[in-house]
Amino acid sequence: MPRTGWIYDDRFLRHDTGEGHPERPNRLRAIVSKMRASGLLEQVTPLPFEAAGDEVLRSNHAVHYIERVAEACLSGDRHIDSVDSAICPASDEIARLAVGGVVAACDAVMGGTVANAFCAVRPPGHHAEHDHSMGFCLYNNVAIAARRLRKLHGLERVLILDWDVHHGNGTQHSFESDPNVFFCSFHEHPRFCYPGTGFPEETGRGTGKGTTLNLCMMPGATDDDYREQWLENFEPSARAFAPQFILVSAGFDAHANDPLAGINLSDDAFSWMAGRIADIAKDCCKGRLVCILEGGYDLEALSTGVVSVVRVLLDL
Numbered sequence: 640m641p642r643t644g645w646i647y648d649d650r651f652l653r654h655d656t657g658e659g660h661p662e663r664p665n666r667l668r669a670i671v672s673k674m675r676a677s678g679l680l681e682q683v684t685p686l687p688f689e690a691a692g693d694e695v696l697r698s699n700h701a702v703h704y705i706e707r708v709a710e711a712c713l714s715g716d717r718h719i720d721s722v723d724s725a726i727c728p729a730s731d732e733i734a735r736l737a738v739g740g741v742v743a744a745c746d747a748v749m750g751g752t753v754a755n756a757f758c759a760v761r762p763p764g765h766h767a768e769h770d771h772s773m774g775f776c777l778y779n780n781v782a783i784a785a786r787r788l789r790k791l792h793g794l795e796r797v798l799i800l801d802w803d804v805h806h807g808n809g810t811q812h813s814f815e816s817d818p819n820v821f822f823c824s825f826h827e828h829p830r831f832c833y834p835g836t837g838f839p840e841e842t843g844r845g846t847g848k849g850t851t852l853n854l855c856m857m858p859g860a861t862d863d864d865y866r867e868q869w870l871e872n873f874e875p876s877a878r879a880f881a882p883q884f885i886l887v888s889a890g891f892d893a894h895a896n897d898p899l900a901g902i903n904l905s906d907d908a909f910s911w912m913a914g915r916i917a918d919i920a921k922d923c924c925k926g927r928l929v930c931i932l933e934g935g936y937d938l939e940a941l942s943t944g945v946v947s948v949v950r951v952l953l954d955l
């Protein structure tokens with residue numbers, strides 16, 4: 640079996656966010672270029688995928704929101720809901736393509752075509768709510784993937800690890816009442832960082848109490864601080880949950896050089912986290928692991944981070 644699936648399409652570059660927007664096409668150009676230079680692009684297995692239809696989007700989003708995104712793009716609006724979420728006429732199709740890619744990666748892992756996968760997609764997804772966009776995100780790629788694993792593939796326990804420096808509010812809200820999806824987010828403390836949610840006391844609702852874990856990192860936090868939280872809090876809860884599939888919202892904006900936040904991770908932190916989560920996947924769920932790109936706005940830190948995660952997925 641080829642080891643690592645790769646989701647990428649040049650069409651992702653067509654989501655035009657306008658001059659000066661940090662979530663820009665060059666992010667993916669930098670990733671592909673470093674994947675090629677490091678020799679990894681030849682070792683991953685490109686997976687076929689197509690734009691997601693309404694039914695797939697409806698698993699996590701309101702019908703009126705799906706229509707609103709399509710209409711806003713069609714009418715030439717340059718943003719939706721807030722200036723953060725920039726759009727262009729192609730954005731509806733490209734956002735659907737990102738969802739389609741993530742869903743195809745999950746299907747390929749479940750079907751045994753590949754052991755794991757990395758999705759180099761944009762726009763990102765973890766801030767997208769049920770009925771509105773937020774923070775550069777239109778559709779919640781990772782949440783839709785989890786819905787698919789639960790409903791189509793019949794899995795009972797899905798773990799979502801979100802190590803993007805921003806709280807994955809949309810993902811948390813999708814699953815905070817659902818005991819079958821364990822959402823854990825490492826992020827810069829909401830008192831200092833967008834979107835201002837993800838406090839430690841947010842631990843889930845109703846029957847979902849206990850399957851939301853927010854690990855808030857103080858500005859300036861380092862690899863050691865992450866390691867401590869990981870080993871003391873995240874890993875024991877993740878293993879106790881015994882996931883049948885692991886999804887990672889892989890953002891690279893907790894890197895020290897990232898311009899959007901104040902956490903100080905080194906390059907090594909991402910390969911360390913990838914190695915640990917791959918081990919958990921190996922022990923709990925036959926290695927089933929799909930990583931989905933979220934943020935990361937320093938091109939060098941971003942592309943280096945992606946390459947180090949893919950290296951772990953390939954088991955090199």
Ligand SMILES: [Zn+2]
Nearest residue numbers: 803805892934
């Ligand atoms: Zn982020």
